[in-house]
Amino acid sequence: MNSARQPRIGAHLPVGKGLKYTADEARRLGLESLQVFLRNPRGAKARELDEEEVAYFRETVRDLGLFPVVVHIPYISNPAASKENLYQLAYQVIAEDLARCDVIGADYLVLHPGAYTTSSREAGMARLVDLLNRILDGYVGSTKVLVETMSGQGSELGGSLEEMSFILGGVTQASRIGVCLDTCHLYAAGYDLATPEGIEVTREKLEKTVGLERVRLVHANDSTRELGSRRDRHAHVGEGFIGEEGFRLLCHHPFFSKLPFILETPYAGVARDVETLKRLRDSKTVV
Secondary structure, eight states, X not given: OOOOOSSOEEEEOXXXXXXXXXXXXXXXXXXXXXXXXXXOTTSSOOOOOOHHHHHHHXXXXXXXXXXXXXXXXXXXXXXXXXXXXXXXXXXXXXXXXXXXXXXXXXXXXXXXXXXXXXXXXXXXXXXXXXXHHHHHHTOOSSOEEEEEOOOOOTTBSOSSHHHHHHHHHXXXXXXXXXXXXXXHHHHHTTOOOSSHHHHHHHHHHHHHTTOGGGEEEEEEOEESSOTTOOOOOEEOTTSSSSHHHHHHHHHHSTTGGGSOEEEXXXXXXXXXXXXXXXXXXXXXXXX
16 A cells, blocks of 8 residues: 555556556555546547456556546547537546546546637637536546646647636536646746745636646656747656756645656656655655
8 A cells, every 4th residue: 555645646547458467566656646547548449358457457556556547538539629629538538538437447537628720719618518418417426527728739629728717617527527737737837836926826827717726647757848938748757947957846846746646748758757756755845
């Protein structure tokens, strides 16, 4: 069983070799939380999950005390798409993955809010909200859907906390929806997570917009691009503009430290990032 130190540190792991391998990797890396895709991240294809691997995965999650277990929707999904075929594909993928979350016992399903492309921002948000309502109205499981904050590049939605608040406010089943904060995305969108003052201003804006109680998860990624760049470029912890000091501040902040931190940095270096976050978490509190 993992310790109750906060924040809980986890990572996104691949599932290409099956859920048994993923569970063993979570153990090897000393993870305290976990995120996976349940299908091709750049396509819609999803293989069947056999009973043996699911049982092994769920047993390992219990043994390790992993929380939360998170599923991420593939990047191909655009729940704000103006083209009807892409919109319906997003509906299908999200609905199917939400059902698959119940199979593996996932706590959260994270999705990007999508891009309005050739329509308008208002139309894109309306389509996203309608899709979420239709999916959640027909869902009877226990997994909560989290909408992820974005960097605001191009026509993508969710690049401001005001937009996130509008999206969540349109979902009728409020108890089933929440927010996933991505540190790289927030920083690129203009929310300073590298200084004590910037972090506190961000917390205040969260409280005034989406509401602190709706924030359930942090994707912990450094940013290769500068503050307000509107560019989504993840970096290993300490190798970007947020820096180790920014993550140390987040790990010791009264609000952010209570949220699980899940890394989405390149898999080849994720073990080092896990250890870095644990070291920053376990260091002396900064003033």
